[in-house]
Amino acid sequence: MQFRIERDSFEEAIKWIYRTVGERSSLPALAGIKLTLSGDVLVLTSTDGNMSSEVTLQVQGQRDGSALVQGKLLRDVASRLPSDAVNVSVDSDRLEIVCARAKYTLRMMQIEDFPQIPTPTEQAGQVILNAKAFSDTVGQVIKAVSSEDVRVALTGVRIELADGVLTGAATDSYRLSVRSIAVNSPDEMAALVTKKAMDQAKSAADALGGEVTMVLTPTHAVFQFSDRRLVTTLLEGKYPAYRQLIPTNAQRHLRIDRAALANVVKRVSVIGEAERTMTPVIFDVQEDTVHVAADSSESGRANESLSAVLSGEPIRIAFNPRFLLEGLDVIHDDMVDFAFNDDLKPAVIRPAKLVDGEEEDKTVTESLYLLMPVRT
Incomplete structure (x- = not known):
């Protein structure tokens, strides 16, 4: 095997694919990255046994072949190469990398021990998504x-496709995040995908843009991008009926500036950051003002007020500050709408524009972050 490639392309591809290298596996071959050259096409492959990645690169190929190299070592070498073209060749049981005046000779691993990457053929459903829409959906729910x-089922993201709407949902039983987008697909499917796989797929969508093709089978999920592919084994287990948790109506609605509220919560919650147990932030919601406070018997007290608009009766309710801030962070709007019933029932946070029917992105049909209150 012998080829030539630009240094930045080589490093970026290895950096992405390294995330599915199985360093801690009992099978030594899973700690490697496989290189396969055919003509001017180089394919890099890695797997941890449950999730596999492939990157396809255009190179100047000179001699076809394949090699398996220790993944961490290859990543470290690629990140330290000078800014020049990279020449890679195989000689016996060594992989040689030459870049400008730098030269590395790496021992190869037993390529025969590297497993075959699954290629699902039984398609239960397929959908093509805009990369940004996909990334926004994953970024919201993965929190x-x-x-x-x-509960293994709760460690993954629930993906559902039905009636031309794709929905992503996740919950840890203290909070729930749901985002739905309209798509052009007649298929119906549902799957439970690991957080690691969704995060890896999101990073590819962010880096490459364009479109994402998602295929779900009874056992695997496949995410196909322009030059890379991610295949992951699905999680097993029954996912909770999360829609039953979402209130169908609310007695109170609070309209408030998202960034201003997040800043107040950050300032107030510092009072409990040194505590071993979580110190909640308490909202005293009045007609045109929200008083936010944190009270710790060990550290002290902090409070701050900001303007807001309340529809309904005043309410006093408390939240986990980290969960609240993560929810505010994933709602893409300047203003947010809090829907309350009482201080023991969940609060639902939505983008104000979506509530008002003014969302600029008309493909978004639902976006919410449900948060359970904390007893005080």
Whole structure:
């Protein structure tokens, strides 16, 4: 195998694909990155056993072949190469990398031990998405994925396609994030995809733009981009009926500036940052003002007020500050709408423009972040 490639393209591809290298696997070959050259097409492949990545690059090919190289070492070498064309060749059991005056000779791994990457053929459903719409959807819902593996189903993102609408949802039982977009697909499908896979797919969408093709089978999800492909095994388990958690009506609505509220919560919540247990932020919501406070018996007290518009009766309600800030961060609007019932029922945060039917992106049919209150 022998080829020539631009340094930046080589490094960027290896950096992305390294995220699915199985360094901690009991199978040594999973710690490697596979290089396969055919003509002027180089394919880089990695897998951790559950998730696999492929990147296809155009190079100046001179001799076809393949090699398996220790992934971390290849990544570190690529990141340190000087700014020049990279020449790669295989000699016996060594991979040689030459760039300007830098030269590396890397020992190769047993390529026969590298597993075959699954290529799903039974398509349960397919949809082509705008990369930004895909990224925005994943970016909103992934915040609410559970970090605890007690309930495996909650550690993934629920993907649903029905009636021309694609919905992403995630919950850790304390909060719920849902985003739906209109798509041009007659298919129906549903799957539970790992957080790691969704994050990897989002990074590709952000970097490449264009379109994302998503295919779901009973066992795998495939995300196809312009020059790369991600294949992941689906999570098993029954996902909760999350739509039952969303109130169908609300007795109170609060309209408030999203960035201003986030800044106030950040300032007030600093009072509890040194505590071992979470110190909630307390909202005292009045007709045209929200008083935000945090009170700690160990650290002290902080409070600040800001203007808002309340429809309905005043309410006093408390939230986990980190969960609240993450929710405000993923709502894409200058103003947000809080829907409340009482201090023990969940609050639902939505973009104000979407509530008013003025959303500029008409493909967004639903966007909400539901947050359970904290008892005080």
